[in-house]
Amino acid sequence: xxxxxxxxxxxxxxxxxxxxxxxxxxxxxxxxxxxxxxxxxxxxxxxxxxxxxxxxxxxxxxxxxxxxxxxxxxxxxxxxxxxxxxxxxx
Amino acid sequence: xxxxxxxxxxxxxxxxxxxxxxxxxxxxxxxxxxxxxxxxxxxxxxxxxxxxxxxxxxxxxxxxxxxxxxxxxxxxxxxxxxxxxxxxxxxxxxxxxxxxxxxxxxxxxxxxxxxxxxxxxxxxxxxxxxxxxxxxxxxxxxxxxxxxxxxxxxxxxx
Numbered sequence: 001x002x003x004x005x006x007x008x009x010x011x012x013x014x015x016x017x018x019x020x021x022x023x024x025x026x027x028x029x030x031x032x033x034x035x036x037x038x039x040x041x042x043x044x045x046x047x048x049x050x051x052x053x054x055x056x057x058x059x060x061x062x063x064x065x066x067x068x069x070x071x072x073x074x075x076x077x078x079x080x081x082x083x084x085x086x087x088x089x090x
Numbered sequence: 091x092x093x094x095x096x097x098x099x100x101x102x103x104x105x106x107x108x109x110x111x112x113x114x115x116x117x118x119x120x121x122x123x124x125x126x127x128x129x130x131x132x133x134x135x136x137x138x139x140x141x142x143x144x145x146x147x148x149x150x151x152x153x154x155x156x157x158x159x160x161x162x163x164x165x166x167x168x169x170x171x172x173x174x175x176x177x178x179x180x181x182x183x184x185x186x187x188x189x190x191x192x193x194x195x196x197x198x199x200x201x202x203x204x205x206x207x208x209x210x211x212x213x214x215x216x217x218x219x220x221x222x223x224x225x226x227x228x229x230x231x232x233x234x235x236x237x238x239x240x241x242x243x244x245x246x247x248x
């Protein structure tokens with residue numbers, strides 16, 4: 001057994017142990033741990049953002065900065081693709 | 091990428107308007123039903139990708155240039171930022187929902203609980219959905235179009 005094999009087995013074991021730890025320590029399905037923010041948004045989204053769709057009100061109103069970041073990522077992706085595949089004049 | 095057969099063209103011609111209608115429905119009803127600007131924009135960009143696969147990138151590039159699409163993408167981003175900045179002016183908060191509760195555009199407030207869908211609600215959310223929708227349509231389509239055209243060039247890389 002060479003060193004790379006030992007390292008691979010060691011890394012696999014560590015990742016597996018942490019994976020199963022995180023599986024067994026997770027909260028049971030359907031019973032979220034921290035629900036204060038969820039309850040507050042579900043109760044107040046129709047009054048505050050006047051929207052029947054709670055997900056859209058979270059995405060565009062409560063967590064607008066996150067959507068701004070997504071839009072920035074898409075913008076930079078488009079700019080990068082246009083720059084890479086530009087037509088070079090010869 | 092060359093053109094495909096007549097069967098593919100016929101099916102694409104039938105399916106393309108329905109894809110457009112479905113994507114626009116998802117964008118405009120983003121504050122009422124599941125979906126929104128990103129999802130509806132992805133649906134419409136998929137419909138445009140269907141045209142691209144069917145007719146080839148050169149045919150599409152005779153209809154619309156990628157610079158115009160890039161301009162649409164920037165317009166969507168500018169509209170999104172502008173609406174977010176208007177929140178500072180009118181409600182003192184970045185991304186503030188200044189149209190909610192007013193009697194202007196999209197100004198109604200639905201009753202709490204399970205209510206009927208009213209399109210005239212949501213404040214700035216429908217406007218932001220529209221801006222992000224335009225942005226995602228143009229952005230995804232220009233990515234697919236440019237990569238498809240680049241792969242169709244014969245003497246790529248000399």
